[in-house]
Amino acid sequence: MATRLPLLPLLWIAVAAVSAAALRWLGLDWPAALSRGMAAGFLVVLLMGVATLLIGRLYRATPVCKNGCCREKDFELVDFREPDPAGDVELHYRCACGVHWLHRGRIFYEVREDGRRVPYRKWVGLWWVAVPESKDG
DSSP states (O other), rough: OOOOOOOHHHHHHHHHHHHHHHHHHTTTHHHHHHHHHHHHHHHHHHHHHHHEEEEEEOOOOOOOOOOOOOGGGGOEEEEEEEEOTTOOOEEEHHHHOOOOOEETTTTEEEEEEOOOEEEEOOOOOOTOOOOEOTTTO
């Protein structure tokens, strides 16, 4: 079985080669163009890695529970329902507090004892925002 290189070193080599060729075309000699191209490739890969880490840090699959003590690692996936005609998948969770949750589309619901679904948070942009409680909820 052939060994494959990870994506980031390949990306670094590609950006370095393109940068070196562009700098050589602009009139730099090969050693200067190659060293600057490698530095440019390193900076591009470094910035992409930092961006990936920030996006991973910002995105959370589940919001903090209503009691404020359960984070993403405290939620257990208990049921998965196939997509409905609208294409939404239903993910049923139970947090460490014992509260039953439903994630459907961009909305995270609390599922009450009587089976009612009460909207809790909505995914907007890069974070979960509170959904105002209705008067009858």
